[in-house]
Amino acid sequence: MAEVKKVATRDSYGNALKALGAEKENLVVLDADLAGATKTNIFQKAYPHRHFDCGIAEANMIDVAAGLSTMGLVPFAATFAMFAAGRAYEQVRNTVGYPHLNVKIGATHGGISVGEDGASHQCCEDFALMRTIPGMTVMCPADDVEARQMVRAAYEMEGPVYMRFGRAATPVFHEEGYRFEIGKGEVLQDGSDVAIIATGIMVPEAIEAGKALAEAGMSARIINMATIKPLDEALVLQAAKECGRIITVEEHSIIGGLGEAVCSLLSGQYPVPVKRIGVNDEFGHSGPAAALLEQFGLCAGNIVAQAKALLGK
Numbered sequence: 526m527a528e529v530k531k532v533a534t535r536d537s538y539g540n541a542l543k544a545l546g547a548e549k550e551n552l553v554v555l556d557a558d559l560a561g562a563t564k565t566n567i568f569q570k571a572y573p574h575r576h577f578d579c580g581i582a583e584a585n586m587i588d589v590a591a592g593l594s595t596m597g598l599v600p601f602a603a604t605f606a607m608f609a610a611g612r613a614y615e616q617v618r619n620t621v622g623y624p625h626l627n628v629k630i631g632a633t634h635g636g637i638s639v640g641e642d643g644a645s646h647q648c649c650e651d652f653a654l655m656r657t658i659p660g661m662t663v664m665c666p667a668d669d670v671e672a673r674q675m676v677r678a679a680y681e682m683e684g685p686v687y688m689r690f691g692r693a694a695t696p697v698f699h700e701e702g703y704r705f706e707i708g709k710g711e712v713l714q715d716g717s718d719v720a721i722i723a724t725g726i727m728v729p730e731a732i733e734a735g736k737a738l739a740e741a742g743m744s745a746r747i748i749n750m751a752t753i754k755p756l757d758e759a760l761v762l763q764a765a766k767e768c769g770r771i772i773t774v775e776e777h778s779i780i781g782g783l784g785e786a787v788c789s790l791l792s793g794q795y796p797v798p799v800k801r802i803g804v805n806d807e808f809g810h811s812g813p814a815a816a817l818l819e820q821f822g823l824c825a826g827n828i829v830a831q832a833k834a835l836l837g838k
Contacts, residue, residue: 711750779805
């Protein structure tokens with residue numbers, strides 16, 4: 526069997542910026558002394574005059590991006606999720622969100638899979654923080670193909686965007702012909718016993734869980750929800766009505782992220798049992814990414830176990 530190709534979506538981000546930069550002269554990139562880690566150095570090498578290193582001053586970087594956007598440029602501001610959503614929250618809210626400026630935030634190193642960097646850098650709160658800002662689009666790609674498509678879609682839409690990219694290499698399952706659309710979920714596998722709605726690097730785990738459940742005689746619908754805000758409400762409601770049970774999976778706190786968005790929708794329109802799989806109101810700690818993901822239950826095995834419990838198997 527051929528080995529599955531794996532690519533870190535932060536690499537996808539850098540490659541997408543370079544490709545898009547060749548087409549769009551008004552695209553500029555800002556970084557906060559982390560161009561090598563966020564992979565914006567790929568763009569920097571190709572277009573040095575359109576790349577601006579703002580130093581270890583993330584709040585200032587967001588303000589600079591806001592100013593550039595008022596001049597007809599389309600700035601992509603990059604740093605770790607902990608700094609983009611956490612340290613610079615006030616600037617994102619007041620300088621970008623409030624005037625609804627055309628700024629795109631590329632946040633890398635999100636979630637537990639940051640690994641050895643430890644709890645201080647393992648941002649599992651960014652979806653929640655960014656979802657609260659009116660008019661902010663919040664997205665997280667599942668693989669290399671979707672990540673590159675997402676960057677292009679972010680450029681083409683008007684308004685503020687927050688995108689989370691990962692540090693660890695993850696399986697590529699989309700074909701190159703795939704086309705990502707903001708606000709639309711994707712059914713990867715059909716089923717009727719339970720719907721598993723996942724985002725980011727949890728999508729490949731959900732796919733593996735779906736295969737394991739099928740072998741055990743259970744039918745799971747696997748949904749890739751790359752856009753967390755605006756949520757694909759129609760697809761979620763359809764899954765609730767046709768499957769009757771929902772599991773959400775995200776590399777994020779169960780508070781304020783994808784799971785809470787799904788629960789909020791269903792509680793008001795079509796209540797069904799929902800199990801949220803994520804980080805359970807606790808901080809992470811240093812360790813290898815793969816081991817941490819398994820320890821925190823962010824893996825196919827736990828998805829299968831929770832699905833069986835939900836189905837009473």
